[in-house]
Amino acid sequence: MLATATHESRPMHVTRADVSHNCRSCPARARSACAGAAADELDRLAGLVTPQQLMQGDTLIEEGDEATHVFTITAGSMKIYKLLPDGRRQVTGFLFQGDFLGLAFNDCYTYSAEALTDTTVCRFARPAFESFVEDRPAMERRLRIMASNELAAAQDQMVLLGRKTAQERVASFLLSLVYRQERLGREGKAIRLTMTRNDIADYLGLTIETVSRSFSALRGLGIIELDSSTLVRIPNRARLAAIAEIAS
């Protein structure tokens, strides 16, 4: 068990009862892999699922372990990362509601995943999930499209890591959070960062000091405002986009 404790004191976005065995009312479904399942198949899909609560800092999967399950995030946020033998770390993505863990697995998990906030996931045993998908081309199609989108995003990230300066990387990162937030229907004027400077550094191929200095530099330019270290306001998006070099 990864999340054993009952923690009534912490606000949970989705209670156990909301998720368990009811895909119909799932708030994440529209943008998740499950959007590929027809309405009358949702109950069968629900039969495959075990909901799982994670507390901030809990590890959901570990790189190298046998890949026995796949997951959909129904609430909260996670980071996925890979480690080099000497401990250097690269965060390859931040995941949010509706995101799927399981596109890039082979026999073993190819990355680790850890909860950034209290998080709820739907857990599928892989064989059952795969055979469900195999019988449903629309689901297969949905997974392919999600993988394609991930791939395009990964290529953008390669441009960032290979060719952008520290300030451009931070600007691009903030801009991508703005876009994501607006896709989810919320305003993009302010952003709540659920990850630490360390996570951001490992995502952008920098150190925490350089990330911090880049935040300060952007603030000095009047492009962002920091209410606290985790709440970023963006008064003028065009100026942020100009520094991010647009193309990402």
Place this chain on the structure above:
Amino acid sequence: MLATATHESRPMHVTRADVSHNCRSCPARARSACAGAAADELDRLAGLVTPQQLMQGDTLIEEGDEATHVFTITAGSMKIYKLLPDGRRQVTGFLFQGDFLGLAFNDCYTYSAEALTDTTVCRFARPAFESFVEDRPAMERRLRIMASNELAAAQDQMVLLGRKTAQERVASFLLSLVYRQERLGREGKAIRLTMTRNDIADYLGLTIETVSRSFSALRGLGIIELDSSTLVRIPNRARLAAIAEIAS
């Protein structure tokens, strides 16, 4: 037309007659997207295809253009890359026989593709290809698996770009070429590089000078031998892997 000239003087790995409208004898099929098509559907698949010859340096697709076609490489090699507005370039991949161009497209091409050597591709009009795939779950599945593999490779590349030193990047790059060559059934003792130092630099997030210095350093350590600038011999793979930090 991108490749209009007839160029009998250049050695072609596959002549026009070999490819056109015969998927059965296609040397690339086993490892291409077309492996998802059943044997008795190959003729129908062949009906969708226009073979296309590219000379070294020809541009097949350009980032931002309307994505009207998808492609399978049947012979030769290509690079795909993205540009920043000021001209900085990131090569996001090198493609070889059996590789597919079209996984990560939306309405427009998200990257440019250029032939590194004389190259042959199979060209599919996108609507016809998509509807062919839509009727064939095995094909859909094959594409999903290819996208998943690409995604895993992209994440490895993020580790390289974000966290490895110049020497480790070059070692990882050479090692990946060794592995690819062995997957294709050839010996991995020597590698013929079809890309320039400039292409390698833009792939590894470095400058040509740093790439050149890293090659020289690896040669100085006795880990590689350079018969010419494009022919690399690797007497001891374990030592190369140790420098590449294994995990890629």
Place this chain on the structure above:
DNA sequence: CGGGAAGTTGAAGAGCGTCAAAAGTAGTGG
């Protein structure tokens, strides 16, 4: 053999990393 491109090598400089310390923030308990 000659000219142009690609690759290699050298010297100097910039950007980011490293090390260190201060400032801010959150949680705990008296």
Place this chain on the structure above:
DNA sequence: CCACTACTTTTGACGCTCTTCAACTTCCCG
């Protein structure tokens, strides 16, 4: 409510890796 602690973030000084700029060499094709 405030003090204490532990952690995260910020800021500063310095150093190192990689980039930049430049010259030289090698390779290739006419």
